[in-house]
Amino acid sequence: MSTHSFLNKEKTLDSEESDRKSRRTIQKKNQILEAAAQLFAEKGFHRTTTKDIALAADVSEGTLYNYFDNKEDLLFGIMEKLVDNQQLGRQLSLAELDDAQDFLVAMLNERRDYVQSNHDMLQSVLSEILVDPDLRHKYYHELVLPGIDTLEQHLTHRQRSGQIKKLDERLLSRFLVSIFLGMFLLDVIHDPLIETHWEQYVRVVADTIFNGIAF
Amino acid sequence: MSTHSFLNKEKTLDSEESDRKSRRTIQKKNQILEAAAQLFAEKGFHRTTTKDIALAADVSEGTLYNYFDNKEDLLFGIMEKLVDNQQLGRQLSLAELDDAQDFLVAMLNERRDYVQSNHDMLQSVLSEILVDPDLRHKYYHELVLPGIDTLEQHLTHRQRSGQIKKLDERLLSRFLVSIFLGMFLLDVIHDPLIETHWEQYVRVVADTIFNGIAF
Amino acid sequence: MSTHSFLNKEKTLDSEESDRKSRRTIQKKNQILEAAAQLFAEKGFHRTTTKDIALAADVSEGTLYNYFDNKEDLLFGIMEKLVDNQQLGRQLSLAELDDAQDFLVAMLNERRDYVQSNHDMLQSVLSEILVDPDLRHKYYHELVLPGIDTLEQHLTHRQRSGQIKKLDERLLSRFLVSIFLGMFLLDVIHDPLIETHWEQYVRVVADTIFNGIAF
Amino acid sequence: MSTHSFLNKEKTLDSEESDRKSRRTIQKKNQILEAAAQLFAEKGFHRTTTKDIALAADVSEGTLYNYFDNKEDLLFGIMEKLVDNQQLGRQLSLAELDDAQDFLVAMLNERRDYVQSNHDMLQSVLSEILVDPDLRHKYYHELVLPGIDTLEQHLTHRQRSGQIKKLDERLLSRFLVSIFLGMFLLDVIHDPLIETHWEQYVRVVADTIFNGIAF
DNA sequence: AATGAATGAGGTTTCATTCAT
DNA sequence: TATGAATGAAACCTCATTCAT
Numbered sequence: 036m037s038t039h040s041f042l043n044k045e046k047t048l049d050s051e052e053s054d055r056k057s058r059r060t061i062q063k064k065n066q067i068l069e070a071a072a073q074l075f076a077e078k079g080f081h082r083t084t085t086k087d088i089a090l091a092a093d094v095s096e097g098t099l100y101n102y103f104d105n106k107e108d109l110l111f112g113i114m115e116k117l118v119d120n121q122q123l124g125r126q127l128s129l130a131e132l133d134d135a136q137d138f139l140v141a142m143l144n145e146r147r148d149y150v151q152s153n154h155d156m157l158q159s160v161l162s163e164i165l166v167d168p169d170l171r172h173k174y175y176h177e178l179v180l181p182g183i184d185t186l187e188q189h190l191t192h193r194q195r196s197g198q199i200k201k202l203d204e205r206l207l208s209r210f211l212v213s214i215f216l217g218m219f220l221l222d223v224i225h226d227p228l229i230e231t232h233w234e235q236y237v238r239v240v241a242d243t244i245f246n247g248i249a250f
Numbered sequence: 251m252s253t254h255s256f257l258n259k260e261k262t263l264d265s266e267e268s269d270r271k272s273r274r275t276i277q278k279k280n281q282i283l284e285a286a287a288q289l290f291a292e293k294g295f296h297r298t299t300t301k302d303i304a305l306a307a308d309v310s311e312g313t314l315y316n317y318f319d320n321k322e323d324l325l326f327g328i329m330e331k332l333v334d335n336q337q338l339g340r341q342l343s344l345a346e347l348d349d350a351q352d353f354l355v356a357m358l359n360e361r362r363d364y365v366q367s368n369h370d371m372l373q374s375v376l377s378e379i380l381v382d383p384d385l386r387h388k389y390y391h392e393l394v395l396p397g398i399d400t401l402e403q404h405l406t407h408r409q410r411s412g413q414i415k416k417l418d419e420r421l422l423s424r425f426l427v428s429i430f431l432g433m434f435l436l437d438v439i440h441d442p443l444i445e446t447h448w449e450q451y452v453r454v455v456a457d458t459i460f461n462g463i464a465f
Numbered sequence: 466m467s468t469h470s471f472l473n474k475e476k477t478l479d480s481e482e483s484d485r486k487s488r489r490t491i492q493k494k495n496q497i498l499e500a501a502a503q504l505f506a507e508k509g510f511h512r513t514t515t516k517d518i519a520l521a522a523d524v525s526e527g528t529l530y531n532y533f534d535n536k537e538d539l540l541f542g543i544m545e546k547l548v549d550n551q552q553l554g555r556q557l558s559l560a561e562l563d564d565a566q567d568f569l570v571a572m573l574n575e576r577r578d579y580v581q582s583n584h585d586m587l588q589s590v591l592s593e594i595l596v597d598p599d600l601r602h603k604y605y606h607e608l609v610l611p612g613i614d615t616l617e618q619h620l621t622h623r624q625r626s627g628q629i630k631k632l633d634e635r636l637l638s639r640f641l642v643s644i645f646l647g648m649f650l651l652d653v654i655h656d657p658l659i660e661t662h663w664e665q666y667v668r669v670v671a672d673t674i675f676n677g678i679a680f
Numbered sequence: 681m682s683t684h685s686f687l688n689k690e691k692t693l694d695s696e697e698s699d700r701k702s703r704r705t706i707q708k709k710n711q712i713l714e715a716a717a718q719l720f721a722e723k724g725f726h727r728t729t730t731k732d733i734a735l736a737a738d739v740s741e742g743t744l745y746n747y748f749d750n751k752e753d754l755l756f757g758i759m760e761k762l763v764d765n766q767q768l769g770r771q772l773s774l775a776e777l778d779d780a781q782d783f784l785v786a787m788l789n790e791r792r793d794y795v796q797s798n799h800d801m802l803q804s805v806l807s808e809i810l811v812d813p814d815l816r817h818k819y820y821h822e823l824v825l826p827g828i829d830t831l832e833q834h835l836t837h838r839q840r841s842g843q844i845k846k847l848d849e850r851l852l853s854r855f856l857v858s859i860f861l862g863m864f865l866l867d868v869i870h871d872p873l874i875e876t877h878w879e880q881y882v883r884v885v886a887d888t889i890f891n892g893i894a895f
Numbered sequence: 896a897a898t899g900a901a902t903g904a905g906g907t908t909t910c911a912t913t914c915a916t
Numbered sequence: 917t918a919t920g921a922a923t924g925a926a927a928c929c930t931c932a933t934t935c936a937t
Contacts, residue, residue: 079378079381081295081296082381084905084906084907086906095924096907096908097909097910097925098921100907101921105907105908106906136464158380161377161380162380163294163377166295166297174439175440179436179439197465198464199463199464199465202457202458203450205447206447206454207454207458210458212432213428213429213431214428214429214432215432216428216435216436217427217428217429217432217433220428220435221424221427221428223380224379224386224390226390226394228420229424232421235418235421236424236425239417239421239422240421244459245464246462247458247461247462248414248459249350249351249460250412250414250415300931300932300933304899309897310897310899311899311932311933312897312898312899312933313896313897316896316897320932320933508811509812510726512811514926514927515927515928516926516927516928525901525903526902527902527903527929528900531899531901535929536927536928566894591807591810592806593807594807595806595868596724596727596807597724601870605869609869609871628895629894629895630893630895632893633880635873635877636880636881637893639874639881640859642862642866643859643862643863643865644855644859644862646858646862646865646866647858647859647860647865648862650858650862651824651857651858651861654820654824655816656820656824658850659854662851665851666854666855669851669852670851670855673847673852673855673889674888674889674892675892675893676894677890677891677892678852678889678890679780679781680842680843729909729910729911730910730911730912731910740919740920741911741912741919741920742917742918742919742920743919744912745912746917750911751910751912
């Protein structure tokens with residue numbers, strides 16, 4: 036038993052040390068990614084130099100390459116954080132809102148929050164997605180598709196319980212997703228109205244989707 | 251013939267020669283812009299070299315600079331063509347469709363056509379818009395805002411004639427525009443469903459917008 | 466006929482122009498290769514920077530890359546020149562020297578000349594050959610083996626005509642080649658004696674090979 | 681036992697400790713040098729990184745610098761081992777072979793053994809010798825010249841005792857050395873024949889040197 | 896008007912070396 | 917004594933742009 040506890044002590048020490056190390060590594064990775072995301076959002080991936088990033092992250096250029104294989108790898112790092120954050124958001128998700136329209140409003144707001152708190156990272160990544168097949172593939176499969184899937188399930192559920200009409204879930208979910216995407220684009224393009232009138236906008240959207248615009 | 255003389259009226263004496271010149275110039279500009287747009291769409295603006303463009307356009311690199319001030323100017327050239335094409339599309343546009351839902355369907359299809367026949371140019375320009383303030387400004391003011399405005403007018407008109415509910419037109423038009431934008435993004439990201447199920451998709455979207463998803 | 470001559474005139478003009486162009490290209494390639502070879506011989510391939518080479522060749526660094534794909538390609542360029550020069554030397558080669566020993570002496574001198582007039586290029590290439598499989602392969606197959614082959618043929622001929630003993634030509638030719646290689650190495654290492662006593666050295670070598678050192 | 685006390689005699693009081701230390705030091709130095717030599721032979725000095733070496737030697741990069749001043753110092757370390765090994769080989773050397781031709785054969789074989797068992801180190805060092813004056817100087821003076829000197833003495837001895845002709849020993853010894861060098865080069869360049877036909881090759885070489893190729 | 900060779904600033908990346916732990 | 921993260925100089929290479937022809 037004494038031996039055992041002795042071993043444990045060592046183990047604990049070791050693991051503590053390696054823990055500290057990996058925590059510092061993760062921290063520094065984040066420090067770099069945040070600097071990069073901000074710059075990418077401001078000037079774009081290609082107009083941002085590794086020197087810029089190093090400076091903004093307060094490390095040397097060499098250090099960048101101790102944490103990331105190359106410049107493009109930074110984009111993948113940003114994407115991973117986006118994926119993590121999305122999953123995080125989903126956990127503390129939309130509870131079980133009984134009313135379907137409440138649910139839609141909640142979802143729009145949740146998306147809005149996600150977009151706002153990950154704005155730089157999303158913008159960083161988006162412009163390259165349009166242009167880099169690898170990144171596009173990753174983005175589609177790890178961020179968009181999961182979103183679509185979750186939506187489909189919710190829709191199916193609501194349809195079964197008779198809360199909403201029986202329209203093709205696959206198309207309906209895409210419709211909703213493209214609303215989010217478009218909303219984000221309008222935001223990035225700096226259309227002033229959505230930002231200033233968010234509350235009303237959500238109401239209009241939710242109302243329209245639920246009740247339609249026809250009399 | 252009268253048309254012809256009318257057109258001629260605006261021209262100076264040495265018109266024929268300068269005409270031929272400018273026509274050739276315009277043609278070569280187009281030749282270059284098309285090559286550029288295709289490459290930009292494939293590889294992105296920054297990964298496309300002026301050499302690539304010259305090669306694809308079958309001119310020398312030097313010639314590029316006889317027609318455009320610099321590489322970025324090509325993007326502005328592409329944007330101008332997009333604006334022209336949009337205006338063109340709008341003229342022969344949505345006639346006067348009595349039924350509001352028919353109108354919406356027609357509009358969705360018109361957008362779809364526009365997107366499809368200007369795909370490369372749109373994709374070329376979009377990823378840089380996210381990253382280049384000048385271009386973004388131009389895009390917003392010359393392509394997005396006019397679209398929003400036109401939509402607002404249509405909506406106001408339909409509201410007045412009692413065909414649709416009285417929701418805030420500014421927000422409703424943004425809602426519709428963000429649907430188009432999102433649709434385009436899904437397309438660029440290669441989501442397969444919208445492409446293969448376009449007809450049904452349009453129906454779902456139009457039905458939802460008009461009648462809502464609630465029972 | 467007039468058409469023909471007219472065409473010819475054009476052709477001549479064209480070919481003259483393209484000739485001038487390609488001649489200038491070849492000239493500039495040589496200019497660069499000579500600068501590179503000298504520096505490589507002095508400091509070695511890796512300690513020579515592309516900037517060094519550009520400076521020595523009196524062109525910009527960018528221009529280097531208009532003529533060679535990358536730095537290593539310069540080594541291949543040097544090797545090609547070595548191969549050319551060897552073939553050149555072989556044409557005006559060892560005539561038909563009746564006496565076998567005269568022939569050996571002539572050959573040793575011919576090698577010496579080759580080594581001396583291609584010294585920088587040989588030294589440039591040699592140290593990388595020891596370390597770069599591609600280059601080694603090329604060197605062996607394009608420079609060493611042809612030399613061995615030629616030697617073998619000569620030896621076979623002399624053996625048949627009864628001038629020398631019937632020893633395995635393949636081994637004997639390798640023996641002679643390794644004498645040349647070793648000689649070159651001693652030269653590069655700056656052993657003073659061979660350089661200062663070349664005439665006598667050749668005599669000793671030829672005498673030994675022919676008559677042996679035994680009484 | 682007497683030997684043991686003899687060895688101990690030279691040591692100070694705290695000898696045992698410093699002994700262990702220096703023995704461990706020497707061992708680790710060797711461990712590093714062997715790893716380095718292997719990598720240098722494979723990829724060349726410049727393409728081998730200190731990280732590579734550290735990894736292969738199973739130490740950290742920092743530790744490298746506790747044993748060697750810098751990367752180039754590794755080459756000097758390798759050279760020193762080569763010198764040591766050569767002297768070692770020479771001590772238990774060519775006995776006193778009465779017959780001169782037997783002696784030559786034995787010498788060729790001894791060189792062959794040396795080359796084979798020090799192959800990586802020789803190849804490591806050779807390509808840099810061609811390019812690094814310091815190293816070249818050291819190589820020439822500590823490895824080549826001693827070899828030449830030893831040879832000269834042997835030759836002089838054999839000449840005096842009337843076993844071989846009176847040719848200039850300085851040139852003759854260089855001739856023999858360049859045969860060894862060339863042989864080594866052919867080996868490094870991967871000429872297949874010498875390796876597969878070594879026994880016969882030695883016989884041809886020895887026979888030629890002794891009796892010549894002339895009838 | 897068209898060409899394309901030349902340019903050189905500037906980008907990404909590598910890697911020997913240092914030093915705090 | 918051993919470590920390995922951090923460094924930053926410097927290398928190779930690209931490419932938008934110019935300009936003599």
